[in-house]
Amino acid sequence: MNDTPLQAWVVDDDASVRWVLDKALAGAGIATRSFDGAESFLAALGPEHPDVVITDMRMPGVDGLALMRRLEVQGLALPVIVITAHTDLDSAVAAYRAGAFEYLPKPFDVDEAVALVWRAARTAGRLQDGTVLREPVIPQMIGQAPAMQEVFRTIGRLSRSSMNVLITGESGTGKELVARALHQHSPRSARPFVALNTTAIAAELLESELFGHERGAFTGADARRIGRFEQAHTGTLFLDEIGDMSPALQTRLLRVLAEGEFYRVGGQQPIRVDVRIIAATNQDLDVAVREGRFREDLFHRLNVIHIATPPLRERREDIPLLVGHYLREAARELGTSPKTVTADALALLKGCGWPGNVRQLVNACRRLTVTAPGAEIQAADIPAELGGSGASPSGAPDWSAGLARWAAQQLEADAAVPLLDAALPEFEKALIRAALARAQGHRQEAARLLGWGRNTLARKMRELGLDQ
Numbered sequence: 001m002n003d004t005p006l007q008a009w010v011v012d013d014d015a016s017v018r019w020v021l022d023k024a025l026a027g028a029g030i031a032t033r034s035f036d037g038a039e040s041f042l043a044a045l046g047p048e049h050p051d052v053v054i055t056d057m058r059m060p061g062v063d064g065l066a067l068m069r070r071l072e073v074q075g076l077a078l079p080v081i082v083i084t085a086h087t088d089l090d091s092a093v094a095a096y097r098a099g100a101f102e103y104l105p106k107p108f109d110v111d112e113a114v115a116l117v118w119r120a121a122r123t124a125g126r127l128q129d130g131t132v133l134r135e136p137v138i139p140q141m142i143g144q145a146p147a148m149q150e151v152f153r154t155i156g157r158l159s160r161s162s163m164n165v166l167i168t169g170e171s172g173t174g175k176e177l178v179a180r181a182l183h184q185h186s187p188r189s190a191r192p193f194v195a196l197n198t199t200a201i202a203a204e205l206l207e208s209e210l211f212g213h214e215r216g217a218f219t220g221a222d223a224r225r226i227g228r229f230e231q232a233h234t235g236t237l238f239l240d241e242i243g244d245m246s247p248a249l250q251t252r253l254l255r256v257l258a259e260g261e262f263y264r265v266g267g268q269q270p271i272r273v274d275v276r277i278i279a280a281t282n283q284d285l286d287v288a289v290r291e292g293r294f295r296e297d298l299f300h301r302l303n304v305i306h307i308a309t310p311p312l313r314e315r316r317e318d319i320p321l322l323v324g325h326y327l328r329e330a331a332r333e334l335g336t337s338p339k340t341v342t343a344d345a346l347a348l349l350k351g352c353g354w355p356g357n358v359r360q361l362v363n364a365c366r367r368l369t370v371t372a373p374g375a376e377i378q379a380a381d382i383p384a385e386l387g388g389s390g391a392s393p394s395g396a397p398d399w400s401a402g403l404a405r406w407a408a409q410q411l412e413a414d415a416a417v418p419l420l421d422a423a424l425p426e427f428e429k430a431l432i433r434a435a436l437a438r439a440q441g442h443r444q445e446a447a448r449l450l451g452w453g454r455n456t457l458a459r460k461m462r463e464l465g466l467d468q
Contacts, residue, residue: 007029008117009050011041011067012083013059017106021054024110030117035045038062042070049076052120054113057084057095067100079120083108089141089152093185096156102155105149141177142325145315147308151178154307159185164257166242166302167280169309170358175280176240178307182278183236191235194228199241206249208265217266229262229273236276242302243283243294254298276304312354312361319350322358326365327377339369344379348387351406429464 007028010021018034025032033050035041039061041053053071055064062070068080079101095103101120104113113376155178158165165182167175176195183193201209208217212227228237239245245253256262257277261270279302288294312319323341331338341349354360363384372381382388407419431450439445447457461467 005029006052006117006121007033007048007050008032008052008054009041010034011038011053011059011064013037013056017056017083020110020462021113024114025349027116028114028118033385038064038067038070041067043157045074045076045244050078052101052117053080054117055080056080072099077308081113081116081120083113089155089181089185090372092149092156093159096153097159097185099432106321139175141181142321143315143318144321145310145318146409147310147315149320151307151309154305154333155181155185158182158305160187162186162188162276164277164285164302164304165279166285166305167278167306167307167309169280169282170280170357171313172251172357173309173311174358175282175309176238178309179236179238179278179280183238183276186236186276188235190274192232193236193238194232195238195240196228197240197334199244203246206246207252210249211252211262211264212267213265214267217264221266227264229256229275230271232275233273234275236278239277239279241281243281243285243288247295250295250298254295254301257298257301319361320346322361323349323365326362327369329362330366330369333366334369336369337375339372339375339377341377342379345377345382348379348382352387425464428460429466432461432464432466 006029008025010018010025010032012018012021012034013036014144015036018036022034033044037059038055040129042062043057053067055067057064064080064082064084071078071080080099081102081104082095082100083104083106084095085106091355092103102116102117141152143151161339165179167178169175179195181191183438196209198206205343206226208221208225211229212229213221213226215221215224252262256273256275261272263270285294285299289296308349312322323346327464329340349361349364356363367383368377368381372378379388403423407423432446435446436443437450438449443457444454447454450457452460458467
C-alpha cells in the first residue's frame, strides 16, 4: 500500500490564491507546493512531480496554456486544473482544447477546488492530445453567472467531439448562439453550419427543405433542389424548435440519424451524409415524449448531450455586462457614440423580469439608444415595462412596477420568508395608513374607504401593530 500523500502543485502569480489553496489542500491531507510562475514550476520538475497541477490561465511570461504544452513535450501526462478570472467562452474552450482536466472560474469555492483535485488524481494519465484554440470568441456569449459558466464548460468539453446535442431553454436565451459556438469550437469548424427554424417553414414544405427534391417530384418542382442535410454534409445542421416537428418528419429524421442516409422527395437513390445534429427547443421534451407528441427513440438520439440555456432572471449579475455590450452594439449600428447607464437606471434593469430574456434586452438597448435624450441613460428614461416610471402600455399603475422590482429582488436574494407572507402585511399597512390620513384619523370613514367594516379595520390594525 502506498502511503505517500497526494501531491498538488499550485502555479499562480497571485499570492492570496496560492495561500488559500495551500491551506484548503493541506486541510484535506493533500501535500502542496506553490509557485509564483510557470518558469519556477517547470524548473522544479524532476524525478519528483505532482499528481495534479493547478494553474492560473493568464500569468506573466509562460501562461497556463503554454505550461500545459511544455508538460506534454516533456511526456508528463498530468491532470491540470485551470483557474482564471477571465470567464469568457474563449478561455473555457482554450483550456479544454489544451488538455485541461477542468476549468474553474474565479472566484471559486475552495471545497469545489479540493474535490476537483481528488477527482483529477483518480483519473491521472487520461489526458488527450489537444491544441490551443485560436478562433475568435462569439461576442454575444457573455456571462459570469454560474449557469453561463456551466454552458461554457460544456462547450469546452465538447470541443474535440462531434456528438449530437440538445439545447433547451426559454425563447430569447441564445440557443442558436450556443449551437454556433459548439460548431465553431469543434473538429467541424471549417465545414458548413446550416441552421433551420422548423416552425418557419410550412409543414408541407419542410420535408423538401430538409431532404431536397427531384425535378417533377410535385407541382412546382421544376428543378432538383438540394436540402439542408446535403448542404450540411461533413458539418453541422442546427434544427431549431425541434419539438414542433410533425410525427412523420420525426420518423424520417430518426432514420437519417440511425442509417446516415435518406432519399430526396421523389428520389430513387439513397444519399449518404455525415452530419452532426444540434437541436433546440423551448419545450419540455420529456413531457412531450410522455404525452406521445415526440418519439422517444428520436429524443434519445438527439439528447446525447444536453445543454440548458438559463433565463436572464437567473443570471441577473450578467445584466450590467450585457447592457454595456449591447449599448455599444446599438451605437455601432446607428453610427452614434455609445451611451452609459446610471446606477439607478441599471438597478431598474436588473430588477426587471425579462420575460423575453436576452433578445428582449437587446431590443431594449436599441430603444434606449434612440429614446434616451442625453449621453447617459437615467432612471427616468427606463420605460414602465422594464421597471421604470410612468404608466405601462397595459395601463398598469406606477406602483406595480416598483412592486415587481421589489419581488424580483426578494426572489434573487432567495429570502427565507415566502413572498406573499412578506408583501401582504406591508401592502395592507400602506393602504390603512393612506385611508386613515385621508379620513383624518376617523376609523369609521377609513374603513369605508378601504371597503371593510369597522371591526375588520380594528382587527387588522391590531395584527399589524398599527393600533398604538
